[in-house]
Amino acid sequence: MRVIYSWLREWVDFDFSPERLAQVFESLGMGVEAIEKDGDEVIYDLEITPNRPDLLGVIGIAREISAYTGNPLKRTINFELQTGEGIEVEIENPDDCPRYTASVVSGVSVRPSPDWLSRRLELSGIRSLNNIIDVSNYVLLEMGQPIHIFDRESVDRIVVRRARDGEKILTLDGVERELDHDILVIASSREPIAIAGVMGGELSGVRDTTKDVVVESAFFNPGVIRKGRKKLNINTESSYRFERKADIGIVHIAQSYTVKLLKEVCGGKDVSPMVDTNPDYRKGVYVSLDVDRINRLLGTDYSKQDIEEILERLGFEIQTDKVFVPTFRRDIELPEDLSEEVARLKGYNTIRRRVRTVVNEVAVDENLTLRKFRYVLEGMGLNEVKSLSFMPSGFDPSVKEEVELANPMWPDRTVMRTTLAYGMLKIAEHNLHRGRPYVRIFEVGRVFRPEEKTMLGVLVAGVFPRRWFAHEREMDFYDIKGIAEGMLVESGLEGYRFVEGERQIYEKGFSLDILVDGEKIGDLGLLKQDIIEMDAFFTEVESEKLLKNFLKKSEFKGVNRFPFVKRDLSLIIPQGVENSTVVGIIREVGGFVEKVDVLDVYTGKGIPEGCRSITYRIYFRYPERTLRAEEVEEKIERILDKLKEIDVVLRQ
Amino acid sequence: MEIGEVRRDFEREALEVKSPEQLESLRIKYLGKKGIINELFKKLKELPPEEKPIFGKEVNSLRDFIKNLLEEKKKEIGSGKKRERIDLTLPGRFYSGGSIHPLSLIEDEIVDIFVGMGFSVVYGNEVETDYYNFTALNTPEDHPARDLHDTFYLKDERLLRTHTSPVQIRVMEKKKPPLRIIAPGRVYRVDAFDPSHSPVFHQIEGLYVDRDVTLGDLFGTLEEFAKRVFSPVTEAMFIPSFFPFTEPSAEMKISCPFCGGEGCGVCQYTGWVEILGCGMVHRKILENLGYGDYTGFAFGMGVERIAMLKMGINDIRLFYENDLEFLEQFK
Numbered sequence: 001m002r003v004i005y006s007w008l009r010e011w012v013d014f015d016f017s018p019e020r021l022a023q024v025f026e027s028l029g030m031g032v033e034a035i036e037k038d039g040d041e042v043i044y045d046l047e048i049t050p051n052r053p054d055l056l057g058v059i060g061i062a063r064e065i066s067a068y069t070g071n072p073l074k075r076t077i078n079f080e081l082q083t084g085e086g087i088e089v090e091i092e093n094p095d096d097c098p099r100y101t102a103s104v105v106s107g108v109s110v111r112p113s114p115d116w117l118s119r120r121l122e123l124s125g126i127r128s129l130n131n132i133i134d135v136s137n138y139v140l141l142e143m144g145q146p147i148h149i150f151d152r153e154s155v156d157r158i159v160v161r162r163a164r165d166g167e168k169i170l171t172l173d174g175v176e177r178e179l180d181h182d183i184l185v186i187a188s189s190r191e192p193i194a195i196a197g198v199m200g201g202e203l204s205g206v207r208d209t210t211k212d213v214v215v216e217s218a219f220f221n222p223g224v225i226r227k228g229r230k231k232l233n234i235n236t237e238s239s240y241r242f243e244r245k246a247d248i249g250i251v252h253i254a255q256s257y258t259v260k261l262l263k264e265v266c267g268g269k270d271v272s273p274m275v276d277t278n279p280d281y282r283k284g285v286y287v288s289l290d291v292d293r294i295n296r297l298l299g300t301d302y303s304k305q306d307i308e309e310i311l312e313r314l315g316f317e318i319q320t321d322k323v324f325v326p327t328f329r330r331d332i333e334l335p336e337d338l339s340e341e342v343a344r345l346k347g348y349n350t351i352r353r354r355v356r357t358v359v360n361e362v363a364v365d366e367n368l369t370l371r372k373f374r375y376v377l378e379g380m381g382l383n384e385v386k387s388l389s390f391m392p393s394g395f396d397p398s399v400k401e402e403v404e405l406a407n408p409m410w411p412d413r414t415v416m417r418t419t420l421a422y423g424m425l426k427i428a429e430h431n432l433h434r435g436r437p438y439v440r441i442f443e444v445g446r447v448f449r450p451e452e453k454t455m456l457g458v459l460v461a462g463v464f465p466r467r468w469f470a471h472e473r474e475m476d477f478y479d480i481k482g483i484a485e486g487m488l489v490e491s492g493l494e495g496y497r498f499v500e501g502e503r504q505i506y507e508k509g510f511s512l513d514i515l516v517d518g519e520k521i522g523d524l525g526l527l528k529q530d531i532i533e534m535d536a537f538f539t540e541v542e543s544e545k546l547l548k549n550f551l552k553k554s555e556f557k558g559v560n561r562f563p564f565v566k567r568d569l570s571l572i573i574p575q576g577v578e579n580s581t582v583v584g585i586i587r588e589v590g591g592f593v594e595k596v597d598v599l600d601v602y603t604g605k606g607i608p609e610g611c612r613s614i615t616y617r618i619y620f621r622y623p624e625r626t627l628r629a630e631e632v633e634e635k636i637e638r639i640l641d642k643l644k645e646i647d648v649v650l651r652q
Numbered sequence: 653m654e655i656g657e658v659r660r661d662f663e664r665e666a667l668e669v670k671s672p673e674q675l676e677s678l679r680i681k682y683l684g685k686k687g688i689i690n691e692l693f694k695k696l697k698e699l700p701p702e703e704k705p706i707f708g709k710e711v712n713s714l715r716d717f718i719k720n721l722l723e724e725k726k727k728e729i730g731s732g733k734k735r736e737r738i739d740l741t742l743p744g745r746f747y748s749g750g751s752i753h754p755l756s757l758i759e760d761e762i763v764d765i766f767v768g769m770g771f772s773v774v775y776g777n778e779v780e781t782d783y784y785n786f787t788a789l790n791t792p793e794d795h796p797a798r799d800l801h802d803t804f805y806l807k808d809e810r811l812l813r814t815h816t817s818p819v820q821i822r823v824m825e826k827k828k829p830p831l832r833i834i835a836p837g838r839v840y841r842v843d844a845f846d847p848s849h850s851p852v853f854h855q856i857e858g859l860y861v862d863r864d865v866t867l868g869d870l871f872g873t874l875e876e877f878a879k880r881v882f883s884p885v886t887e888a889m890f891i892p893s894f895f896p897f898t899e900p901s902a903e904m905k906i907s908c909p910f911c912g913g914e915g916c917g918v919c920q921y922t923g924w925v926e927i928l929g930c931g932m933v934h935r936k937i938l939e940n941l942g943y944g945d946y947t948g949f950a951f952g953m954g955v956e957r958i959a960m961l962k963m964g965i966n967d968i969r970l971f972y973e974n975d976l977e978f979l980e981q982f983k
Contacts, residue, residue, distance in 0.1 A: 029892030049894030050796040223794040244796050297932060297947055298900075299866025336935045340892065340900030343867060348890040348902055353872035356865075358770035358832065367773040367836070371760055374752060384753040385974040388852045389778070389838065403779060405812075406805040407842060409851045416779070416812075427974040436976055440750065446838065452777050469745055 001056055002125045005042040007142075011062035013071045018042040027347060028064050030055060043123050051331040053244035057144025060328065067313040067345060077143075081256045084273030087214060091277055092161035096184050097196065099219040099248055099278040101255045102158055105262045106212040107269035108132060117265060126237070132206045132213060135261045137237075145217060145246055145254035146238035148186075148194060152212035154204035159187045160196060160218075167192060170202045171234075183228040184220065197225040197242040198234055213262070217255035219248040219281075248281050249327030284326040287338060289318070294339040300351055302342060310345045311338065366454075369547050370444055373456070376490045380483065382442040382458060387423025389446065391415055395422050397504040403448040416448035420457030421505055421527060421538050428461050429531045438462025438475060444543065454543045458483050459527075461536040477510060477526060480537035484514065484524045487541065492549040501525065505538075514541060521545040565620040565632045568599065569639075570651040575610045577646055585646075586618060589639045592627065595619040606651075613651050655710050658688055659717065666721055675725055682718050689715050754982045755854055755971055758959040759836050762856055765880045769873065771832045771858065776819035778838050781810050784818035789897040790934050797896045802842035804851075812840035816857035817897060820933070820950055821941075823859065829946045830862040836955070847967040854955035859933070861948030867900060867932055870949035874930060878906045881958065887913070889924060898931025898950055909961050918961075925961060928953035 005018055016024055022032045022044065031047035046055070054060035059073075066073050087104055091097050110130050112118070117138060118128035126137050136147040163179030169192045170176045177195075179185065185192035193204035197220040206213060219242075226243035229235060255274055262268035289311075291304045308318045316332075317324040325332045332338065343351060374384060390413035393402055399418035408414040417423060420443045428439045442458045460479050466472040481498075488496050493516055501513035501523045511525025522541030530536055573582060579598065587593045600615040607613050620632050640650060662682055669675050682688050692711045699707055763773055782793075791797050801814035819835035835857040843849040860869070875888035887907040895901045905926050908919035915921040930951035938946060956968050965971075970978050 026891050029894070031891075050799070051894045051896075222796075226794045226796065243794075296864060297866060299868030334899070334935055336899045336932065339867075343900050344892045348867075348871070348892060351868050351871060351890075353875055354866070354868045355769065355872045355876050356869050358830075365773060366775060367763060371756075374756060378750045378752050380750065381748060382750040383976060383979045384751060384756060385979065386753050386755055386972060387974070388972055389840075404807040406807050409804075409842060409845075430973065431976050434975065434977075439976065441974070442750075444756075446778055448779065452779060467745075468742065 001046045001048045001061075002123070003044050003046060003058060003061055004120065004123050005044070007058050007120065008062050008065065011059060011075055012066045012069070012073055014065050014069050024065070024068060027349075028068060028344060030061070030064075038123060041123055050244055053241055053246060053330075054144060054328045056241050056244070057140070058142045060144055063315060063328075067310070067315075070313055077253055077257050079253050079256045081252070081259060081271070081274040083252075083276050083279065086272040086275040087155070088157035089275045089277055090157065090159045090161075092159065094278070096162070096221050096224050097160045097218060097277075098221065099251050099276070099281055100158070100160060101217045101252050101274055101276045103215050103255060103259055103274040104152060104212060104272040105215060105259055105268040105270070106152070108211065108213055108262055108266040110206060110208050110210050110266070114265065130206065130208075131266045132210070132262070135258060135265055136215075138261065139254050139258045140237060140241070143250055143254045143257065144241060145250050146197065146241055147254060147258050148200055148216040148238070149206055149258075150193060150200070150204045150214040150216065151206055151210045152214055153210075154188060154193055155214050156189050158214070158216075159189070161185060161187060163192060169193075169195065171195065171199045172202055172205055173199065173234075174202065177232055180231075182224075182231055184224050186216070195228065195232065195234075196220055198229045198232070198239040199236055213268075215255060215258050215262070217251050217258065219246055219251050245330050247328045247330070249283060252276055252279070282327075284324050285333065286319075286322045286324055287332060288335055289321055289323045289338065290335055293335055294342055297336060297339045298343050298351060299354065300343075300346075302346065306346075307342050310342050313345070314341055365551075366544075369551050370454070370543060373491070373543075373547055373550060374442075374444060377442045377456075377458070377487070380486055382440050382483075385424065385427050385441045385443050386445070387417075387420070387427055387443060388413075389417050389423075391417040391419075391422040395419070395505070399449045401450045403450045417445075418447050418449050419505060420445055420447065420455055420540055421459070421529075424457055424459040424538070425527065425529055425531060425536060428459055428536060432462055432531055432534065436462065437465045455540050456487070456522075456543045456546065457538065457540045458487075459536060459538045461531055461534050463534075475535070475537060477537060480524050480539050481512070484512075484522075484539045484541070487539075487546065488514070490550075491546050492552065492554070493546065494549075496521075504528075514539075516545065519545070560621060560623050562621060562623070562626050564594065565627050565629070567618050567620070567632060567636055568615060569618065569636070570600075570613055570615040571643065572607060572649050572651050573612050573614055574647045577648060579614065581646065582614065582643065582648060583616070585642050586616065586639055589642045590618060590620065590635050592620050592622045592635075593618055594621045655692070655707075655714055658692070659714055662718055662721070666725060669725055670729070672726075672729055675722065675729060679722055683715070683722075689718070749983070751979045751982050753971075753974075753979065754959055754963060754965070755955055757982055758962060759854065759856065759955050762877075762881060762953075762955070762958065763834060763836060765877050766834045766858060769876070771834045771860075774819060774823060774833045774835050775837060776813070776816065776822055776835055778813055778840070779806065779810055780813040780818050784821050785811055785813050785815070788821045788937070788940070789817055790936050791896040795896060797894075804840045804842055813837075814841050815839050815952055816855040817950070817952060819857050820859045820897070821937070824861065824937075824941045824943065829943055829948070831948070832860045832862075834858045845969060847969065850956070850968045850972060852972070853968070855952050856955060858930075858951045859948060860950075861933060861938070861943065861946050863946060865932075865947045865949055867902075867949070870930055870932065870951070871902075873949075874904050874928070874951060878904070878927070882906060882909050882962065885912070893929060893931075895929055895931055897934050897937055899934050901929070901931035904928050904930060904951075910964070927957060927961070 022035055025032050033047050034045040036043045048055045087102050089100055089102055113128050113131045113134040117134050121128050124141050128134050132149055136149050139147045162181045163183045163185045165180045167179045184196040186194040186196050194200040222243045222245045225239055229239040259271055291307055295301055311323055392412050393415045396418045403416040405414055431439050440460045444456055446452050447455050460475050464473045496516045498512040501511040503523050506525035507528055513520050514522040524539035527536045527538050583596050586596055597617040599617050602613045620627055669678055803814050804812040816835050816837050823833055839855050843851050871890055878886045878888045889905045890902040893901045893903040903926055905924040907913040908923055908925050910916050910918045913923040915923050919925050928951055933948040933950050
């Protein structure tokens with residue numbers, strides 16, 4: 001809402017400088033978006049909250065200044081018209097249009113507006129068109145009440161009704177619009193001549209030759225106006241006010257004021273009596289006044305007298321235990337609304353501030369768990385990222401039911417992510433494109449499958465560059481597997497294992513599922529989608545399942561002080577036998593095997609075609625005494641015997 | 653053998669010692685079981701009684717002298733492993749940590765402040781129903797306040813929450829006051845993706861419901877928050893505002909963290925920047941939930957907004973572009 005300093009001064013006395021007035025606006029709850037100077041005029045662009053349609057007119061803002069300063073309004077606009085039989089007005093449903101007034105002014109001549117009028121409009125951000133239209137806009141700006149003016153020739157009578165499905169109207173903006181039963185129109189006997197409260201019709205509007213006009217000032221149902229204008233996708237100064245609920249009590253006054261201006265500015269001569277469909281509208285509401293309750297909510301100790309004075313300045317009438325609130329403040333319904341008014345006028349910043357400290361409840365804290373684990377991942381050298389939550393449909397075929405957006409932001413990302421992989425791939429791609437040799441990133445976020453789950457994802461891709469102490473190396477499957485293993489160890493989960501997986505975001509044969517107690521908690525592998533022909537490796541785990549023991553207190557299990565006995569075995573392993581089988585046998589047969597490390601994997605010279613050599617280091621340890629060499633040797637023999645059964649033999 | 657002679661011999665031989673091995677043989681020669689010192693002690697027995705004390709003293713002091721010199725020599729030679737000089741200026745085998753996303757850092761910081769004031773953390777879902785996102789928050793269908801939230805709808809008529817406020821209702825439905833919670837999380841609005849808007853962003857909701865919670869409590873709590881998250885000299889100002897689910901409603905402005913209130917581009921030369929919306933939980937909401945005897949306050953803030961102000965970041969898209977050069981600045 002743009003409002004002019006000098007226009008306000010016509011309505012109320014105040015001695016604020018333009019800068020001070022801006023502060024006053026702010027303290028009353030009108031945000032000042034801009035202060036502009038144009039010649040000797042100062043214009044404020046105010047942000048008016050949706051609950052205060054009364055501030056969408058000069059008069060409403062003047063009332064606020066009056067309440068703030070205690071200076072009464074200087075002007076009143078008296079109702080001057082005669083009511084009686086005039087143009088025929090028919091309301092189909094009073095719920096749609098609770099009040100409608102109309103009068104006919106004849107003998108106007110359409111001309112450019114006088115300077116004072118066109119200048120005020122233009123400073124307020126409305127283009128000056130001709131004196132008639134300008135008058136209607138002037139009333140809108142001053143009183144916040146939208147006015148529509150028809151050419152009398154196209155209006156034999158006025159019917160306020162819902163449009164019939166398929167009915168059409170050419171609106172003032174030159175667009176032909178198809179209407180339906182959700183849209184309220186003003187019609188003549190023949191056809192719709194305006195979309196009620198939204199926009200007039202081109203054919204019924206004021207033109208250069210117009211002599212007689214019909215002035216409409218009405219109150220329309222806010223919900224109906226809103227629904228209709230949303231359907232038509234139009235937003236006008238008029239609909240903006242009606243859908244926020246205009247002031248039903250100003251309708252006839254605005255009508256009268258418009259007619260007065262038409263006579264003064266546009267040469268209007270004869271005026272018909274005004275038709276008013278609802279002169280007995282409700283003039284206001286009662287809200288109970290409870291001084292104690294107001295103070296209790298605010299944490300203040302204002303006196304009854306103070307509170308009453310504020311409410312009176314706002315134009316409310318005090319009766320013993322209640323307040324009568326006139327129609328222009330339709331936002332006031334409850335005692336709490338009165339407390340806001342009191343606090344606002346007293347000044348929010350005069351209220352004594354207090355901090356109440358309390359002890360919070362002890363709870364299993366997901367926030368703390370996730371937070372600490374993020375630092376574990378950070379310590380592993382990973383960078384945390386946050387991707388947007390949208391994904392192309394079908395990116396993750398392993399999830400059958402997608403959460404689909406009805407109005408996606410981007411046409412290629414129409415569903416909520418079911419995996420963090422998509423967003424993380426995009427981020428990896430961005431960074432590799434920018435010349436980073438590799439990325440190692442993680443994300444903590446919701447996926448939708450379709451139920452919401454918080455996942456931990458890690459993605460690595462690229463090449464570790466050569467250093468003076470290390471060769472250049474491409475990241476591979478074992479990088480991501482190692483990270484997943486690290487996460488599992490750090491989480492404190494016990495008894496996890498990997499089995500070959502089938503999730504379709506991964507290349508077949510290049511993925512593992514992570515199982516705990518037979519239940520899948522995540523997976524890892526080589527993503528099908530690469531980045532600039534570079535392989536991307538990914539792991540994704542359900543955080544709730546991974547971290548269920550993370551913050552549990554660790555139990556002390558004692559320290560085994562007996563030494564390890566280490567034995568290295570170089571084995572020749574035929575095709576088809578996997579590491580896990582060999583290690584399984586070593587552990588099973590070996591008895592007190594605490595750990596098996598893989599020291600080397602080798603194929604080539606000296607190894608039969610198709611076979612691999614793997615060198616294991618086995619750590620034997622017995623918790624109660626030192627193992628004797630013979631015991632270990634015996635175990636080794638038994639391991640080798642057992643391995644022979646699957647054609648795994650000692651490398652000579 | 654004269655004691656003085658032994659001493660001189662030892663000193664001379666010690667000068668030539670260069671390696672731990674030589675040092676060890678020198679030690680054995682003098683201090684070993686059959687070493688010279690022990691030989692001298694044997695001689696002691698053969699001396700006449702009157703000479704014994706003097707000679708014994710001299711041998712003892714010679715032994716101490718040798719011991720000390722050998723110690724010194726040992727320090728001088730070092731452990732003796734053969735080491736070649738290395739280039740100390742070559743770079744190390746560097747193990748760097750990663751980084752935590754700046755939005756996480758700020759979220760953690762905000763959460764800690766409120767946890768310190770007795771709030772507990774809860775989470776809500778990002779997919780919500782119209783009822784929880786709007787209607788239950790006193791924003792019925794066709795309420796113009798809905799225009800402030802351009803909503804992503806799902807094909808099944810649910811929606812992506814446009815604010816974290818639905819958590820207020822979810823929590824109050826489950827648990828009776830007293831309640832003190834904060835709820836961080838992602839929210840969504842159909843918005844341009846430009847320097848100051850993102851369709852996905854983060855909020856932190858706060859809710860405190862108890863007997864006689866006042867507007868003064870709200871202002872005090874948030875002022876304290878502002879001082880802790882920005883700086884102890886930060887000032888907080890409250891201006892009236894409107895949210896359908898609070899009454900009275902307010903917006904908090906703080907003295908501009910960049911210019912300290914002097915006026916700069918960030919605060920558009922006003923000295924103040926808006927950081928959050930808040931208010932007293934609307935009576936209708938409390939009554940609908942059967943908590944008519946209670947009062948409460950609620951607030952909601954944008955994590956990106958606070959992060960941008962605190963870290964001097966001028967484009968919200970940087971948070972979602974995730975350029976490593978950006979991310980690595982936050983440790």
